[in-house]
Amino acid sequence: MTHHIAPSDGVVNCALYDRSGQRHDIALTQISEALAADDGGFVWVGLYEPDAAILDSLQAEFGLHALAIEDAHKAHQRPKIEAYGHNLFIAVHTAQRINDTVRFGETQIFVGPRFLVTVRHGASLSYAPVRKRLEQDPALLAQGPSVALHGVLDFVVDHYRPIVADYAEVLDALEQDVLAESYRRSTMQRLYRLRKDLTRMRLAVLPMLDILAQLLRTPVLEIPDGIKPYFRDIQDHAAREADTIDVLREMAAAAMNTNLALVTVTQGEIVKKLAGWAGLLAAPTLIASWYGMNFEHMPELHHSYAYPLLTAFVLLFCIGLYRYLRRIHWL
Numbered sequence: 001m002t003h004h005i006a007p008s009d010g011v012v013n014c015a016l017y018d019r020s021g022q023r024h025d026i027a028l029t030q031i032s033e034a035l036a037a038d039d040g041g042f043v044w045v046g047l048y049e050p051d052a053a054i055l056d057s058l059q060a061e062f063g064l065h066a067l068a069i070e071d072a073h074k075a076h077q078r079p080k081i082e083a084y085g086h087n088l089f090i091a092v093h094t095a096q097r098i099n100d101t102v103r104f105g106e107t108q109i110f111v112g113p114r115f116l117v118t119v120r121h122g123a124s125l126s127y128a129p130v131r132k133r134l135e136q137d138p139a140l141l142a143q144g145p146s147v148a149l150h151g152v153l154d155f156v157v158d159h160y161r162p163i164v165a166d167y168a169e170v171l172d173a174l175e176q177d178v179l180a181e182s183y184r185r186s187t188m189q190r191l192y193r194l195r196k197d198l199t200r201m202r203l204a205v206l207p208m209l210d211i212l213a214q215l216l217r218t219p220v221l222e223i224p225d226g227i228k229p230y231f232r233d234i235q236d237h238a239a240r241e242a243d244t245i246d247v248l249r250e251m252a253a254a255a256m257n258t259n260l261a262l263v264t265v266t267q268g269e270i271v272k273k274l275a276g277w278a279g280l281l282a283a284p285t286l287i288a289s290w291y292g293m294n295f296e297h298m299p300e301l302h303h304s305y306a307y308p309l310l311t312a313f314v315l316l317f318c319i320g321l322y323r324y325l326r327r328i329h330w331l
Contacts, residue, residue: 010050021138072108075121079207087112093204096123116145195252208238276330
Protein backbone atom coordinates (compact mmCIF):
# COMPACT_ATOMS: atom_id res chain seq x y z
CA MET A 1 0.00 0.00 0.00
CA THR A 2 1.37 3.41 -0.94
CA HIS A 3 1.18 6.48 1.26
CA HIS A 4 0.95 10.01 -0.10
CA ILE A 5 2.48 12.74 2.02
CA ALA A 6 1.67 16.43 1.96
CA PRO A 7 4.48 19.00 1.97
CA SER A 8 4.90 19.88 5.66
CA ASP A 9 7.83 20.78 7.86
CA GLY A 10 9.91 21.01 4.69
CA VAL A 11 9.14 17.51 3.35
CA VAL A 12 8.30 17.81 -0.35
CA ASN A 13 8.54 14.18 -1.40
CA CYS A 14 9.51 10.79 -0.02
CA ALA A 15 9.41 7.69 -2.19
CA LEU A 16 10.87 4.22 -2.42
CA TYR A 17 12.03 3.04 -5.85
CA ASP A 18 12.03 -0.72 -5.73
CA ARG A 19 14.47 -3.09 -7.43
CA SER A 20 12.49 -2.79 -10.68
CA GLY A 21 12.46 1.04 -10.56
CA GLN A 22 8.79 1.39 -9.63
CA ARG A 23 7.82 4.22 -7.29
CA HIS A 24 6.07 3.78 -3.93
CA ASP A 25 5.29 6.90 -1.89
CA ILE A 26 6.05 6.40 1.79
CA ALA A 27 6.24 8.43 4.99
CA LEU A 28 9.55 9.29 6.61
CA THR A 29 8.73 6.93 9.47
CA GLN A 30 8.39 4.04 7.01
CA ILE A 31 11.83 4.32 5.42
CA SER A 32 13.48 1.52 7.41
CA GLU A 33 10.54 -0.80 6.93
CA ALA A 34 10.40 -0.09 3.19
CA LEU A 35 14.13 -0.66 2.66
CA ALA A 36 14.00 -3.89 4.65
CA ALA A 37 11.05 -5.16 2.58
CA ASP A 38 12.84 -4.41 -0.72
CA ASP A 39 16.57 -5.02 -0.40
CA GLY A 40 17.30 -3.85 -3.95
CA GLY A 41 15.60 -0.45 -3.96
CA PHE A 42 16.52 3.02 -2.73
CA VAL A 43 14.73 5.94 -1.10
CA TRP A 44 14.62 9.45 -2.55
CA VAL A 45 13.67 12.20 -0.08
CA GLY A 46 13.11 15.78 -1.24
CA LEU A 47 13.19 18.59 1.34
CA TYR A 48 12.83 22.36 1.16
CA GLU A 49 14.25 24.36 4.07
CA PRO A 50 13.35 21.59 6.57
CA ASP A 51 13.27 22.07 10.31
CA ALA A 52 15.88 20.51 12.57
CA ALA A 53 13.61 17.62 13.63
CA ILE A 54 13.34 16.34 10.04
CA LEU A 55 17.11 16.44 9.52
CA ASP A 56 17.72 14.76 12.86
CA SER A 57 15.28 12.01 11.86
CA LEU A 58 17.11 11.44 8.57
CA GLN A 59 20.46 11.51 10.34
CA ALA A 60 19.34 8.65 12.56
CA GLU A 61 17.75 6.80 9.64
CA PHE A 62 20.71 6.86 7.25
CA GLY A 63 23.63 7.39 9.64
CA LEU A 64 24.48 10.83 8.27
CA HIS A 65 27.42 12.71 9.73
CA ALA A 66 26.63 15.48 12.23
CA LEU A 67 28.80 18.03 10.38
CA ALA A 68 26.96 17.40 7.12
CA ILE A 69 23.61 17.74 8.88
CA GLU A 70 24.76 21.03 10.37
CA ASP A 71 25.78 22.29 6.92
CA ALA A 72 22.44 21.25 5.44
CA HIS A 73 20.50 23.01 8.18
CA LYS A 74 22.40 26.31 8.11
CA ALA A 75 22.98 26.44 4.33
CA HIS A 76 25.29 29.24 3.06
CA GLN A 77 27.89 26.62 2.16
CA ARG A 78 30.48 26.81 -0.56
CA PRO A 79 30.03 24.24 -3.34
CA LYS A 80 31.85 21.08 -2.29
CA ILE A 81 31.82 17.30 -2.07
CA GLU A 82 32.85 15.40 1.07
CA ALA A 83 32.89 11.73 1.95
CA TYR A 84 31.66 10.52 5.32
CA GLY A 85 32.13 6.79 5.54
CA HIS A 86 29.90 5.14 2.96
CA ASN A 87 27.96 8.36 2.25
CA LEU A 88 28.65 11.49 0.24
CA PHE A 89 27.65 15.05 1.04
CA ILE A 90 27.44 17.42 -1.93
CA ALA A 91 26.64 21.14 -1.81
CA VAL A 92 25.87 23.01 -5.03
CA HIS A 93 24.64 26.52 -5.78
CA THR A 94 21.51 26.97 -7.87
CA ALA A 95 20.39 29.97 -9.92
CA GLN A 96 16.89 31.06 -10.82
CA ARG A 97 15.53 34.10 -12.66
CA ILE A 98 12.72 35.77 -10.70
CA ASN A 99 11.14 38.98 -12.02
CA ASP A 100 14.14 39.78 -14.26
CA THR A 101 16.50 39.29 -11.32
CA VAL A 102 18.80 36.31 -10.88
CA ARG A 103 18.51 34.81 -7.41
CA PHE A 104 20.89 32.23 -6.04
CA GLY A 105 20.06 29.29 -3.80
CA GLU A 106 21.63 26.09 -2.57
CA THR A 107 20.99 22.39 -2.69
CA GLN A 108 22.63 20.00 -0.26
CA ILE A 109 22.64 16.36 -1.34
CA PHE A 110 23.18 13.26 0.79
CA VAL A 111 23.75 10.13 -1.24
CA GLY A 112 24.51 6.60 -0.16
CA PRO A 113 24.16 3.07 -1.51
CA ARG A 114 20.40 3.04 -0.87
CA PHE A 115 19.26 6.64 -0.52
CA LEU A 116 19.33 10.13 -1.99
CA VAL A 117 18.28 13.17 0.05
CA THR A 118 18.05 16.62 -1.54
CA VAL A 119 17.74 19.68 0.71
CA ARG A 120 16.89 22.92 -1.10
CA HIS A 121 17.38 26.43 0.26
CA GLY A 122 16.46 29.79 -1.22
CA ALA A 123 15.96 30.22 -4.95
CA SER A 124 15.96 26.61 -6.05
CA LEU A 125 13.49 25.03 -8.43
CA SER A 126 11.70 21.84 -7.46
CA TYR A 127 13.20 18.58 -8.70
CA ALA A 128 9.74 17.19 -9.44
CA PRO A 129 10.37 17.39 -13.23
CA VAL A 130 13.51 15.27 -12.72
CA ARG A 131 11.52 12.63 -10.83
CA LYS A 132 8.79 12.61 -13.45
CA ARG A 133 11.25 12.18 -16.31
CA LEU A 134 13.20 9.39 -14.60
CA GLU A 135 10.05 7.56 -13.56
CA GLN A 136 9.19 7.14 -17.23
CA ASP A 137 12.16 4.77 -17.44
CA PRO A 138 11.95 2.41 -14.42
CA ALA A 139 14.79 0.26 -15.74
CA LEU A 140 17.08 3.28 -15.44
CA LEU A 141 15.98 3.99 -11.86
CA ALA A 142 16.56 0.36 -11.00
CA GLN A 143 20.32 1.03 -11.31
CA GLY A 144 20.31 2.94 -8.02
CA PRO A 145 20.58 6.42 -6.50
CA SER A 146 23.45 7.46 -8.80
CA VAL A 147 20.86 7.77 -11.60
CA ALA A 148 18.76 10.14 -9.49
CA LEU A 149 21.89 12.07 -8.49
CA HIS A 150 22.76 12.51 -12.15
CA GLY A 151 19.26 13.83 -12.84
CA VAL A 152 19.51 16.42 -10.05
CA LEU A 153 22.97 17.69 -11.04
CA ASP A 154 22.01 17.76 -14.72
CA PHE A 155 18.90 19.79 -13.83
CA VAL A 156 21.00 22.31 -11.87
CA VAL A 157 23.56 22.76 -14.66
CA ASP A 158 20.88 22.99 -17.37
CA HIS A 159 19.37 25.98 -15.56
CA TYR A 160 22.71 27.79 -15.64
CA ARG A 161 22.62 27.91 -19.44
CA PRO A 162 19.66 30.29 -20.09
CA ILE A 163 20.86 32.66 -17.36
CA VAL A 164 24.35 32.86 -18.89
CA ALA A 165 22.75 33.40 -22.32
CA ASP A 166 20.70 36.28 -20.87
CA TYR A 167 23.87 37.86 -19.51
CA ALA A 168 25.40 37.69 -22.99
CA GLU A 169 22.35 39.44 -24.47
CA VAL A 170 22.51 42.16 -21.82
CA LEU A 171 26.18 42.77 -22.61
CA ASP A 172 25.43 43.00 -26.34
CA ALA A 173 22.64 45.51 -25.65
CA LEU A 174 25.02 47.65 -23.59
CA GLU A 175 27.55 47.87 -26.41
CA GLN A 176 25.84 50.88 -28.04
CA ASP A 177 25.67 52.72 -24.72
CA VAL A 178 29.33 51.96 -24.05
CA LEU A 179 30.39 53.49 -27.39
CA ALA A 180 28.06 56.48 -27.13
CA GLU A 181 29.69 59.92 -27.30
CA SER A 182 27.89 61.19 -24.21
CA TYR A 183 28.69 59.77 -20.79
CA ARG A 184 25.88 57.98 -18.99
CA ARG A 185 26.34 57.09 -15.36
CA SER A 186 23.65 54.41 -15.69
CA THR A 187 25.76 52.56 -18.29
CA MET A 188 28.66 52.17 -15.88
CA GLN A 189 26.28 51.12 -13.10
CA ARG A 190 24.71 48.44 -15.31
CA LEU A 191 28.13 47.15 -16.35
CA TYR A 192 29.22 46.97 -12.72
CA ARG A 193 26.10 45.04 -11.71
CA LEU A 194 26.51 42.71 -14.69
CA ARG A 195 30.11 41.90 -13.77
CA LYS A 196 29.11 41.39 -10.15
CA ASP A 197 26.37 38.94 -11.20
CA LEU A 198 28.78 37.13 -13.51
CA THR A 199 31.24 36.75 -10.65
CA ARG A 200 28.55 35.23 -8.44
CA MET A 201 27.53 32.96 -11.29
CA ARG A 202 31.13 31.87 -11.73
CA LEU A 203 31.32 30.96 -8.05
CA ALA A 204 28.33 28.68 -8.61
CA VAL A 205 29.40 27.06 -11.89
CA LEU A 206 33.17 26.63 -11.61
CA PRO A 207 33.19 24.41 -8.46
CA MET A 208 30.76 22.07 -10.21
CA LEU A 209 33.66 20.89 -12.39
CA ASP A 210 35.65 19.78 -9.36
CA ILE A 211 32.58 18.17 -7.77
CA LEU A 212 31.86 16.10 -10.86
CA ALA A 213 35.51 15.12 -11.29
CA GLN A 214 35.71 13.89 -7.69
CA LEU A 215 32.36 12.17 -8.02
CA LEU A 216 33.63 10.10 -10.95
CA ARG A 217 36.74 9.08 -9.00
CA THR A 218 35.32 8.42 -5.55
CA PRO A 219 35.01 4.81 -4.42
CA VAL A 220 32.24 5.73 -1.95
CA LEU A 221 29.47 5.75 -4.55
CA GLU A 222 29.44 2.94 -7.08
CA ILE A 223 28.38 4.60 -10.31
CA PRO A 224 27.50 2.04 -13.01
CA ASP A 225 29.79 2.19 -16.03
CA GLY A 226 26.80 2.93 -18.23
CA ILE A 227 25.97 6.04 -16.17
CA LYS A 228 29.48 7.53 -15.97
CA PRO A 229 29.37 9.03 -19.51
CA TYR A 230 26.28 11.00 -18.47
CA PHE A 231 28.16 12.55 -15.55
CA ARG A 232 31.00 13.46 -17.92
CA ASP A 233 28.40 15.08 -20.17
CA ILE A 234 27.29 17.29 -17.26
CA GLN A 235 30.95 18.13 -16.68
CA ASP A 236 31.29 19.22 -20.31
CA HIS A 237 28.20 21.42 -20.04
CA ALA A 238 29.45 23.01 -16.82
CA ALA A 239 32.88 23.63 -18.37
CA ARG A 240 31.26 25.32 -21.36
CA GLU A 241 29.21 27.62 -19.15
CA ALA A 242 32.25 28.40 -17.00
CA ASP A 243 34.27 29.34 -20.11
CA THR A 244 31.42 31.53 -21.36
CA ILE A 245 31.18 33.28 -18.00
CA ASP A 246 34.93 33.97 -18.00
CA VAL A 247 34.70 35.46 -21.50
CA LEU A 248 31.71 37.62 -20.52
CA ARG A 249 33.50 38.84 -17.38
CA GLU A 250 36.50 39.88 -19.47
CA MET A 251 34.24 41.58 -22.01
CA ALA A 252 32.37 43.42 -19.24
CA ALA A 253 35.66 44.59 -17.74
CA ALA A 254 36.87 45.70 -21.19
CA ALA A 255 33.58 47.53 -21.74
CA MET A 256 34.00 49.38 -18.44
CA ASN A 257 37.57 50.36 -19.35
CA THR A 258 36.50 51.40 -22.85
CA ASN A 259 33.68 53.51 -21.48
CA LEU A 260 36.05 55.25 -19.05
CA ALA A 261 38.61 55.80 -21.83
CA LEU A 262 35.99 57.33 -24.13
CA VAL A 263 34.82 59.59 -21.30
CA THR A 264 38.43 60.71 -20.74
CA VAL A 265 38.92 61.38 -24.47
CA THR A 266 35.65 63.32 -24.62
CA GLN A 267 36.64 65.40 -21.63
CA GLY A 268 40.01 66.07 -23.24
CA GLU A 269 38.31 67.28 -26.42
CA ILE A 270 36.10 69.59 -24.40
CA VAL A 271 39.12 71.00 -22.54
CA LYS A 272 40.90 71.60 -25.86
CA LYS A 273 37.92 73.51 -27.24
CA LEU A 274 37.63 75.58 -24.10
CA ALA A 275 41.36 76.34 -24.26
CA GLY A 276 41.03 77.34 -27.93
CA TRP A 277 38.18 79.76 -27.26
CA ALA A 278 40.03 81.09 -24.23
CA GLY A 279 43.02 81.78 -26.50
CA LEU A 280 40.83 83.68 -28.97
CA LEU A 281 39.46 85.81 -26.19
CA ALA A 282 42.88 86.33 -24.64
CA ALA A 283 44.43 87.92 -27.75
CA PRO A 284 42.12 90.98 -28.03
CA THR A 285 42.00 91.22 -24.24
CA LEU A 286 45.79 91.48 -24.07
CA ILE A 287 45.93 94.15 -26.77
CA ALA A 288 43.08 96.13 -25.25
CA SER A 289 44.67 95.99 -21.82
CA TRP A 290 47.90 97.35 -23.30
CA TYR A 291 46.15 100.44 -24.54
CA GLY A 292 44.15 100.76 -21.39
CA MET A 293 47.24 101.83 -19.43
CA ASN A 294 47.23 105.46 -18.29
CA PHE A 295 50.42 106.55 -20.04
CA GLU A 296 50.54 110.05 -21.59
CA HIS A 297 53.38 109.50 -24.04
CA MET A 298 52.04 106.79 -26.40
CA PRO A 299 52.51 108.31 -29.87
CA GLU A 300 50.18 105.83 -31.63
CA LEU A 301 47.27 107.11 -29.59
CA HIS A 302 47.41 110.44 -31.40
CA HIS A 303 47.48 108.97 -34.91
CA SER A 304 44.26 109.68 -36.79
CA TYR A 305 43.96 106.07 -38.05
CA ALA A 306 45.12 104.39 -34.84
CA TYR A 307 41.72 103.02 -33.80
CA PRO A 308 40.67 101.44 -37.15
CA LEU A 309 44.20 100.10 -37.70
CA LEU A 310 44.25 98.51 -34.26
CA THR A 311 40.78 97.09 -34.80
CA ALA A 312 41.80 95.60 -38.13
CA PHE A 313 44.96 94.14 -36.59
CA VAL A 314 43.04 92.51 -33.74
CA LEU A 315 40.48 91.13 -36.19
CA LEU A 316 43.13 89.67 -38.52
CA PHE A 317 45.06 88.22 -35.62
CA CYS A 318 41.94 86.50 -34.25
CA ILE A 319 41.04 85.15 -37.70
CA GLY A 320 44.52 83.73 -38.14
CA LEU A 321 44.50 82.21 -34.66
CA TYR A 322 41.05 80.72 -35.30
CA ARG A 323 42.16 79.10 -38.55
CA TYR A 324 45.25 77.68 -36.86
CA LEU A 325 43.24 76.21 -33.99
CA ARG A 326 40.81 74.69 -36.48
CA ARG A 327 43.69 73.12 -38.38
CA ILE A 328 45.03 71.40 -35.26
CA HIS A 329 41.47 70.37 -34.27
CA TRP A 330 41.27 72.43 -31.13
CA LEU A 331 38.07 74.08 -32.37
